[in-house]
Amino acid sequence: MAWLVFVFLSLIPHLSAVEGLAVAKPGCRTKCGDVDVPFPFGIEPGCFLEGFYLNCSQNATDSTYKLFAGNVEVLKILLPTSQARMKNAISWQCYNDTTRSITDNIWSFRLSSTRYRISSLHNKFVSIGCDTLAYNNMVDYQNHQYRTGCVSVCYSQESLTNGTCSGIGCCETPIPPAGINYYKVSFDRNFNSSFVSDFSRCSYAAVMEADNFIFNTSYVTTTNFWYTYNGEVPILVDWSIGNETCEVAQRNTSNYACASPNSVCNDLGDGLGYICNCSKGYEGNPYLKDGCQDIDECEDKSTCSGICVNTPGSFNCTCPQGTHGDPNSAAGCNKIERSSPWVKFVVGISVGLMVVVILSCLVYFVHEKRKIAAIKENCFKQYGGQLLYQEMKSKQGFTFTIFKEEELKEATNNYDAKNILGEGGNGTVYKGTLKNNKDVAIKRCKTIDEKQKKEFGKEILILSQINHKNIVRILGCCLEVEIPILVYEFISKGNLFDLIHSCRAPCIPLSIRLRIAQETAEALAYLHSWASPPIVHRDVKSSNILLDENFVAKVSDFGASVLAPMDEDQFMTLVQGTRGYLDPEYMQTGLLTVKSDVYSFGVVLLELLTRKKAFYLDKSDDQRSLSSIFLSAMKENKLEEILDDQIMDVESVNLINWVAELARECLNMEAEKRPEMREVAETLDKLRKNMKHPWVQDNPEEIESLLGEPFFFQYGVGNDFIP
Structure with a gap:
């Protein structure tokens, strides 16, 4: 993987070795959705301390469960630091050139009369805009009022700088260390973007977690700030027990919260109550009896x-x-050296004469065995094996597996050539069957550089936590070899390249092609926008899009070829990828961004429309690249000449033109002008919803039936089609 997102994670959640020990009260629910609910918190009667009740509600849209403190969504409870990560709405103000009016949406964050206070150490008040004066109106737990604010101005897009929030397009101020439990944003209407509305129409403001924000110039010129966080930013709050000191609380043993005998009480002062921690040498949940367990330092x-x-x-x-x-x-x-030369001489000669023949044979055997063991141990350490073991031990539900070399040899019949699923520049993939009869895909990489070795363990942790229905999941790895071996879930139906380019390829309906395209776009959008940390795939191509037994698209090989950290901003990197899919701007400058994946996806979209390969070595220069052929056909209004005949009919023309236009946007030579992958996914979703095909059902059995005989489908879209 060429960069560590800032997320295959962290990628992507903050990891804590002791979080795995943070458990709920016996007999109580331990989770709400994906969020752990450790005591003193609880979601059922009798499962929480006073003031620590949380509501676990089911989302009507996607049926997932979410955790709430009042009406504020809780994303994570950090027990060792007595903190919680919650969602906080972004307030905004926009100027309308047409009506010359201001529209705004102002939010407040209320934790009054609760155990929570906004962390002054980990949050900041952020304001974004080119003509903005935003105020942060706050109230603390003693009902004292505070007001801070900051001004952000700019007169052109050129004055903005990525990563810099110092008053030009972005400003930030700290939160007073006063136990703030309520705040509300307000905007000064004299600062309304009317003078800069040609490039910056809206302003935003919110209190948010400082480590979760890096300024991007697109936040000023577009609505990216709102959509990056989906209208809600993370905010870190502190929590504590009651409002008494430890000395006072300990007098009332029935209400004293530090229940573990191996816990200590820490005062927060000024009526803020206290928190409990495990004593030195122990870890776990100090609020539960026997919650703090002894650490075995000898491990x-x-x-x-x-x-x-x-x-x-x-x-x-x-x-x-x-x-x-x-x-x-x-x-x-x-x-301890003992000086006894005569004894040593006699014993040495006697023993030597007796065992010299035996030792001469054993020495070589022992030496070689130790040498192999040392090599395996060294490989395990240098690839971060200890870090992975610690995470597997400390985190509940962590299903990642570290395999022995012999296990994988047995699973593949010693890497028999009959088990090869595919070969590429980065390595060879084998089908394997584990001892539990589970089929897996085992990838043996060819090379890895020194930088990748140092970061391998951290990045594997990030990759292991990626969970998306359209992404091939990594199940484990083997670290006791010179180059790590990766183990993935097995996808049964092969890859998209073989499906559309094989000489025995079936007639694939347009609806199936669009579904595969949308599922692939959804996977890339997840890697770019929602994985933590975000991930650039770097080698998007049809052979890396696998199809399961239901012909659902599964993006594969992310991070497997280059495993190295990456920032959100562009950076210089060694150009890698597959000819025909490579972003021209990336090839020229070496600057790799998420927009490089967008270009590669555009080529995949062309393969689905034309059923032509991305690159032909045996053709003339202007006919080798599918993207060049397509762009030329679009320019000359000859698109129909390169489209696949199987999807061409009168009723599909409008829809195909929309898809072709989307592909052209993805293939823009300037990376900044290409759409985000989430925008591509949304557009494909709208196109599919507007596609009407009453005679055909979109299911895998239909494609299976097409493998044996040709079949033609009809599709239509309404005249009022709107993407």
Whole structure:
């Protein structure tokens, strides 16, 4: 993977080694949807402390469950730091050139009379716009009022700078450390964007988590800020128990919250109450009886170089018998030298004569065995194996598996050529069957550089947490080899390239092609916009789009060829990809962005429309690239000459033209002018919804039936079609 998004994660959630131990009260629900609900919080009667009730509600739109504190959605509860991540609405103000009027939508964030306060350390008040004065009107837990604000101005798009929020298009101010539990945004109407509406029509403001915001110039000139966060930004709040000090709370043992005997109480002061933490040497949930469990320090081999014995809350480290030194220091334990030359000589000669023949055979065997074991251990460490093991141990529901080399050899019959699913520049993929009879796809990569080695463990953690119905899921990896082996879920129907370009390829209805295109776009949009951290695929092509038993598209090979971190902004990188799909701007400049994936997807869209390959080596220069052929045909109004005859009929013309226009936008030579993948996915969704095909049902059995005999379908769209 060429960059670490800022998200295959973090990609993408903050990870905590102790979160896996944060459990609910016995007999109570531990989760609401994907959110852990640790005690003192609870969603059922008798499962929470006073003031820590949360509501678990089902979303009517997608039937998922979401967690709420009052009417504020809770995204995550951070038990060790006594914090919670919640959703906070973005307030906005827009100027209308036509009516010369101002429209706004002002929101407030209310946590009054609760245990929550807006964190002054981790949040900031952000205002975006080129003619904006926004105020942050706040009230603390003692009903004291505060007001801050900031001005952001600019007179041209050229004055804006990515990543800089210092008053030019973006400004930010800190939150007072006063226990704020309510705030409301207001805009000064004298600053209304009327003078800059030709390039900046709207202003935005919100209190949000500081680490979750990096200014982008498109936030000023477009509505990207609103849509990037879907109208709601994350905000971090502190929470505490009651309003008493630890000394006062401990007098009333029936209400004292630090229930674990291995916990400590920490005062927050000024009537803010207290929080509980596990004592040194323990970890877990201090609010539960027996919630703080002893840490076995001896499991970390770097803790002690001698004999380690774990004790409650600590450990003992001593040197083995016959050695001396400090087992806790770098020098470690050293063997005690005994001066007895005559004894050593006699014993040495006697033993040597007796076992010299045996040892000569065993030494080589032992040496080779240790050498192999050392190589495996070194590979495991350098690829972040210890980090992966810690995450697997600490996080509940973490299904990632670290495989042994012998397991994968057995699964593939020692990588028998009969089990090869595909080969490419990055490696070879085999079909394997694990001991539990589960089929998997096993990829043996060819090369990996030193930078990728250092970041491999972190990036695999991010990839393992990607969960989308149209993305092939990574199940595990093997780290005791020179180049890591990746294990993916097995997708049974092959890839899109073979489906549309094989000489035995069936007649594929236009509806099926559009569905595959939309599902692929949805997957890429998820990687670009919703994965945490975001991910650039870097090698989008039809052979990397797999089809399952229901012919649902599954994007594969993301991050497998290059596993390295990446920022949201453009950066210089070694150009990699597949000829015919590569973004021309990326090839010329080496600047890789999400728009490079958009270009590659545009080529895939052309393959679906024309059933032609992306690149032909045996043709003339102007006929080699499918994208060049397509753009030339569009310019000369000869699109029908390159389209696949199987999808051409009178009723489909309008729809195909819309799809072709979308492909042309994706193939724009200037990356900035290409649409975002989420916009492409939304457009394809609208096109599919407006497509009427009463005689054909879109199901996998229909495609299966087409494999044996040709069949023609009719499709139509209404005259009032609107994309």
